[in-house]
Amino acid sequence: MAVGVAVLATNGVAGGWGAVAWLRKDPSVWFWYLLRAAQGAVVIQALIGFGLLAQGMRAPDSLHAVYGFAPLAITLVSEGMRVGVAQRELDDVDIDDLDRGQQIAIARRVALAEMGVMTIGVLMILTLALRAYQTGA
Numbered sequence: 121m122a123v124g125v126a127v128l129a130t131n132g133v134a135g136g137w138g139a140v141a142w143l144r145k146d147p148s149v150w151f152w153y154l155l156r157a158a159q160g161a162v163v164i165q166a167l168i169g170f171g172l173l174a175q176g177m178r179a180p181d182s183l184h185a186v187y188g189f190a191p192l193a194i195t196l197v198s199e200g201m202r203v204g205v206a207q208r209e210l211d212d213v214d215i216d217d218l219d220r221g222q223q224i225a226i227a228r229r230v231a232l233a234e235m236g237v238m239t240i241g242v243l244m245i246l247t248l249a250l251r252a253y254q255t256g257a
Contacts, residue, residue: 130158138239147231187252198241
């Protein structure tokens with residue numbers, strides 16, 4: 121139960137922080153720390169869930185396991201999408217040919233795009249974690 125609450129809290133804080141920073145167009149270093157804490161909570165929760173299933177324990181609602189393990193998949197897919205966003209921003213750009221100001225502008229665009237993708241991911245995880253909480257025993 122405590123790990124489930126940690127998943128809810130960390131993803132809620134990371135999602136809120138990321139959304140506000142993204143709307144302000146302010147790449148936040150703290151967002152990445154909050155995101156990694158939220159991802160860590162998701163991994164721990166999934167490992168505990170796998171352990172409980174291996175012991176034969178089941179929640180009354182069969183969808184509880186789906187809601188519990190889907191955040192792990194969303195974390196992995198979001199990370200893959202984050203890499204794709206960065207590559208798309210850097211396509212056809214030779215960083216060495218740009219002046220310092222242009223390099224900073226591109227780095228800012230990449231950081232904001234990555235933060236947007238990851239914020240959507242943690243908000244999806246938050247939604248699923250809330251649903252898992254509702255279907256748990």
